[in-house]
Amino acid sequence: MRADALRLRLPGGGLTKRMAAASADTGDWTFLRRPAVLGFVAVLSICLGASLPSSPFKLEMGGTWFFGEATWPTTTWMLAGVVAVYGGMVLFVRVWFGLYQTLRARPGVPIRSLAYMLALWLLPLLAVAPLFSRDVFSYAAQGEMMSHHINPYNYGPGTIGSGPFTSGVDPLWANTPAPYGPLFLMLAGWSASLSFHHALVTVLLLRLQSVPGADFGRRVRHLLRAGAITVAVMGALSLISGLGWGWLANLGTPGTVRSWMAPATGAGLLISGTAHVFGIGASLPGVLTFTRAAGLLGAAVIAVYCLRHRERMGTLTALGVTMMAFVLLGPVVQPWYLTWGIIIMAPVVTGWLRYFVLGLSAVVPFIGLTGGASLLNQLVHTDPVTMVLAVMVLWAVLIVPLGNWTTSWRSGTSRLAGELAGPRPQGAALESS
Numbered sequence: 001m002r003a004d005a006l007r008l009r010l011p012g013g014g015l016t017k018r019m020a021a022a023s024a025d026t027g028d029w030t031f032l033r034r035p036a037v038l039g040f041v042a043v044l045s046i047c048l049g050a051s052l053p054s055s056p057f058k059l060e061m062g063g064t065w066f067f068g069e070a071t072w073p074t075t076t077w078m079l080a081g082v083v084a085v086y087g088g089m090v091l092f093v094r095v096w097f098g099l100y101q102t103l104r105a106r107p108g109v110p111i112r113s114l115a116y117m118l119a120l121w122l123l124p125l126l127a128v129a130p131l132f133s134r135d136v137f138s139y140a141a142q143g144e145m146m147s148h149h150i151n152p153y154n155y156g157p158g159t160i161g162s163g164p165f166t167s168g169v170d171p172l173w174a175n176t177p178a179p180y181g182p183l184f185l186m187l188a189g190w191s192a193s194l195s196f197h198h199a200l201v202t203v204l205l206l207r208l209q210s211v212p213g214a215d216f217g218r219r220v221r222h223l224l225r226a227g228a229i230t231v232a233v234m235g236a237l238s239l240i241s242g243l244g245w246g247w248l249a250n251l252g253t254p255g256t257v258r259s260w261m262a263p264a265t266g267a268g269l270l271i272s273g274t275a276h277v278f279g280i281g282a283s284l285p286g287v288l289t290f291t292r293a294a295g296l297l298g299a300a301v302i303a304v305y306c307l308r309h310r311e312r313m314g315t316l317t318a319l320g321v322t323m324m325a326f327v328l329l330g331p332v333v334q335p336w337y338l339t340w341g342i343i344i345m346a347p348v349v350t351g352w353l354r355y356f357v358l359g360l361s362a363v364v365p366f367i368g369l370t371g372g373a374s375l376l377n378q379l380v381h382t383d384p385v386t387m388v389l390a391v392m393v394l395w396a397v398l399i400v401p402l403g404n405w406t407t408s409w410r411s412g413t414s415r416l417a418g419e420l421a422g423p424r425p426q427g428a429a430l431e432s433s
Contacts, residue, residue, distance in 0.1 A: 029113050034405040035099050036117040040124075042092035047124040049084025050131050052077040056375035057085050058129040064137070064168045065129035066200065078378050083390045086366075087397045093362050094402060100358070102405070126207065133336075137168030139188050140202040142178050146189025147197065152178035153246025164199035165192075181234065182241040258288070261367065262333040264295030288331075295329035302329075317353065320345030335364045 050057040051068035054077060062069055103109055130136045141157035144165045156175035157166050166174065178185065187209060188202075195201035238245050260266040268284070268291035275282035302325040306318035313321070324341035327333060342357055349357050379387070 029109060031102075031405045032109070032113055032117065034403055035095050035102075036120055038402060039092060039095045039117065040120050042088045042095060043121050044124045045084050045088030045091070046131075047128040049081040049088065051128050052081040052084075054078050055081045055085075056378075057081070057131050059134050059137070059168055061167060063164055064200075068129060078375075079382055079386055079390055082375070082379075083393050087394055089365055090394065090397050093365070094398075097358070097362065098402060098405070122211065126211075130203065130207075133334075134168055134170045136203055136206060137165075137199075138170065138173050139180075139184075139206055140192065140199055141165040141169050142180070142185060143188030143190075143192035143202055143206070144197065144199075146185055147192040151243055151246065152180075152185055153243055153249075165202075168199075177246070179247055181247055182237040182243045185243065186237075186241050259332060262295075262328075262331060264292045264329055265331055267291045267295075292331045295331070296326075299325040299329040314348055316344055316348045317350075320349070321353070335367045338364050 049055065053068060054060060055068070056078070058065070058068070060069065125131075138157060141160065142152045145152050145155070145157065145160055148160070150159060154177060156173065156177060157169050158174040160166060188206065191205035191209070192202045195205060234245075258265055258269065260269065265288060268288035271291065272282050272284040272287045275287075299322075303322045306313060306322045310318040320341040322341075323344065324338065327337045327340065330337075338360055342361060345353065345357055
């Protein structure tokens with residue numbers, strides 16, 4: 001017993017304490033109910049706020065969802081919706097980070113418990129309109145094209161004419177060919193046919209298909225094998241679908257967007273703008289070509305470094321860093337692109353990279369907004385008193401304690417440590433106090 005007590009006091013005892021905590025209350029994971037419920041409340045708040053009329057978080061257009069679309073111009077519920085959505089996002093990030101800290105200190109949680117938690121969090125999202133992006137309407141329109149034997153690699157959604165399938169498509173992509181693989185487009189086509197060519201039902205089917213897809217553990221285990229069979233699989237799908245390899249030629253489609261969110265594109269916009277201020281004739285397309293090429297070259301250098309040091313870094317970390325580099329230094333960055341590398345790195349990342357991944361995971365959800373310009377314009381004309389109240393509510397969500405679920409299970413550790421240490425010498429209590 002004395003030896004065990006000594007181990008608790010030695011350097012590195014934190015690891016021993018974590019092991020003791022796990023053994024002190026083995027099998028009792030009831031404290032996970034609180035973060036599960038808090039996360040559900042957070043997601044529900046996001047969904048309710050985004051479903052209010054005139055919400056900037058969804059496409060505010062008649063016929064794009066089953067409920068929550070305003071048929072008249074109104075800003076009455078705008079600020080309430082903003083507070084509900086951002087408040088829910090702040091709460092969810094807090095719950096997620098607290099769960100990370102807890103499970104890191106007490107490993108061994110059954111996957112089934114986390115699966116139930118994830119299912120609870122997903123339920124509200126299955127019912128509300130597509131949030132933060134209009135891309136799913138493009139996918140549905142491409143599926144409708146497939147159902148009519150129109151090759152999305154050659155034409156944009158606009159080729160099927162005006163109607164429910166194209167009303168929600170961003171005008172930027174209306175006449176743009178698809179850069180997606182043949183399997184995805186075949187699934188989209190089948191969805192349009194199964195829905196009997198109903199646009200909103202097609203969107204629902206595409207959403208449901210994404211749920212059994214977010215099993216990355218199995219994909220990671222077979223990642224190395226995947227490289228050897230990719231060409232054969234893509235070739236077979238291209239032949240079966242009859243679409244060919246047109247998606248390769250369309251991979252540059254997202255690059256038509258000039259966004260400050262992409263460092264390579266932002267640098268080009270900054271250089272070109274600065275040159276014009278000083279009267280230097282610098283063509284924006286030419287500058288963007290240079291900065292984007294430089295970004296991709298930098299990503300390639302990082303990829304080679306990761307390849308050469310994969311044994312020291314670990315295969316998954318090296319692969320994750322490579323994917324993150326190509327996203328961050330690519331011509332266009334969408335917030336969800338970053339998940340490609342984050343999900344691969346999350347189980348194994350250590351050191352400063354862990355904090356980098358944690359920081360990205362916490363910040364990225366707040367980047368990108370369907371109606372960002374409209375929201376900014378509405379906030380400018382909002383009553384200052386109402387704005388102050390909204391900020392106070394969001395601040396309260398940020399700082400109000402969530403309970404002791406992150407530490408309550410540690411009481412078993414304290415009791416175990418006391419039992420292992422035995423009776424303390426008289427005066428130890430005074431000294432420790």
